[in-house]
Amino acid sequence: MRNQLPSYLFTSLVLHWLQRSGVNAALGSQKLVSVGQTMTLMKRNPSADWTVEDWGTWAQNERKTLEMKYGGGHHRKRSSGTNAIVNQNGDSSYYGSLAIGTPPVSYNVILDTGSADLWVAGQGCSAGCEGISSFNPSDSSSFHNDSNTFSITYGSGQAAGYLGQDVVQMAGFQVSNQVFAVCDQVSSGLLSSPVSGLLGLGFETIASSKATPFWETLVTEGAWDQPVMSFHLTRYLNVSDVESLEPGGSFTMGFLNDSLYTGDIDYVDLPVEASYWILPITGITVQNNSVPAPSGQAAYAAIDTGTTLVGGPSDVISQIFDQIPGSSPGSGSFESYYTYPCDTDVTIELSFGGSQSWAISPADFRLTRLTRDTCLGAFFEITSKGSAPSWIVGDTFLKNVYSVFRYSPASVGFAQLSSLAIGLNGNKSIPVPTPTVGSSPASVSATGTIGVSGTKASTSHTHLLTHVMALLIVALGTILI
Incomplete structure (x- = not known):
């Protein structure tokens, strides 16, 4: 009897066959809208050649960015889809693609549940936009300039420009008059090729533009089968010979991909009015030792796909590292961070009021090796201001769960990753996804109009594709066992 191929390799073969057969080109079109497409995520990885000084600069920018991001300065017919995302620079950030304009042009954008604005670099951007695709309003026949200024500030820089409206498409969905910012001023280092901007997936209440976010228009206008969006993020951190771009997982809108998780989704309702996903x-458990959990507002954590690490109050962070023998506070560029012995595998579990606790892999807790014996931890101290959450829980945690962001009732849910999802971590045989632009996506507008043309045809085509995939998987399994 021949050796059986792992399930993730079956999936790779199936996807490769579908792509060679021309099916992949239809994934963004109306014909497949009813089944729900998945947006493949891309992962962005820190360079293996970074020095300790490089890591120090990055660490301080990460902390300052969070303190600015959550500093209170910017408070203020049905279907489903999937977008393949990219892991950039070793789990540093995850981006997907969307299309803007008529005709549609693809742009890569960071997927960020910790903010609520969509912005892309404009053609007039020079400094800070080298080597990236930029939006040219004159190339789109459907663009409208709102003549309102836009500005958003991060710890490591600022993006500024003006607001406009245009057709925006993503994963088989379209908003015909989405408000977004065209930025002609972007601080150096804020964008890294091939990323052109950012898609905020938080609530309208925190949008600097005061505009309804793309995702919120889709869900409130009834475009989704279910009022949910979800993430599966891959891990390439500390993998040898990792590339700057790797397959990052997937972002789904309007449905849950039950092949990527096991058991039930453990939902917890947001404790405050919807703004951030809090x-x-x-x-908190560290090395099987309990650390006193904060209470009240000090316990509030923003679940943020746009943040790499986990930030929290200094007193709790210090207690976490007290449970790790040989750990010590960082200094200089590593102030607010902690180091610990590299020969120690650290396991941390977090609970959020649901029925389960969730473990963070030692591979994710180890941000990087600073010396032969000293490693840098992925938890660090932040100082929150005003009504900002005290904790920011980023990808260090989210890589270990299937995460779901539910609009109604407003809640966040987690589930255990399936063997298929886990098998994608560090996988070097899977190609990096490329953006696709659908020719006839399901359409809604900010005024409430829902496009319905072609719905029946799309349903039948989708079901046919589903059956074809199922039969192909069974056939491959029969042949290879």
Whole structure:
């Protein structure tokens, strides 16, 4: 009897066959809208050649960015789809693609549940926009300039420009008059090729533009089968010979991909009015030792796909590292961070008031090796201001769960990753996804109009594709066992 191929390799073969057969080109079109497409995520990885000084600069920018991002300065017919995302620079950030304009042009954007604005670099941007695709309003027949200024500030820089409206497409969905910012001023280092901007997936209440976010228009206008969006993020951190771009997982809108998780989704309702995706931290365990959990607002954590690490109050962070023998506070560029012995595998579990606690892999807790014996931890101290959450829980945690962001009732849910999802971590045989632009996506507008043309045809085509994939998987399994 021949050796059986792992399930993730079956999936890779199936996807490769579908792509060679021309099916992949249809994934963004109306014909497949009813089944739900998945947006493949891309992962961005820190360079293996970074020095300790490089890591120090990056670490401080990460902390300052979070303090600015959550500093209170910017408070203020049905279907489903999937977008393949990219892991950039070793789990540093995850981006997907969307299309803007008539005719549609693809742009790569960071997917960020910790903000609520869509912005892309404009053609007039020079400094800070080298080597990236930029939006030219004159190339789109459907663009409208709103003549309102836009500005958003991060710890490591600023993006500024003006607001406009245009057709925006993503994963088989379209908003015909989406408000977004065209930025002609972008601080150096804020964008890294091939990323052109950012898609905020938080609530309208925190949008600097005051505009309804793309995702919120889709869900409130009834474009989704279910009022949910979800993430599966891959891990390439500390993998040898990792490339700057790797397959990052997937971002789904309007449905849950049950092949990527096991068991039930453990939902916890947001404890405050919808703004950020906030959950209370109710339990912390380090190396099987319990650390006293904060209470009240001090326990509030923003679940943020646009943040690499986990930030929290200094007193709790210090207690976490107290449970790790040989750890010590960082200094200089590593102030607010902690180091620990590299020969120690650190396991941390977090609870958010649901029925389960969720473990962070030692591979994710180890941000990088600074010396032969000293490693840098992925938890660090932040100082929150005003009504900003005390904790920011980023990809260090989210890589270990299937995460779901539910609009109604407003809640965040987590589930255990399936063997298929886990098998994608560090996988070097899977190609990096490329953006596709759908020719006839399901359409809604900010005024409430829902496009319905072609719905019946799309449903039948989708079901046919589903059956074809199922039969192909069974056939491959029969042949290879």
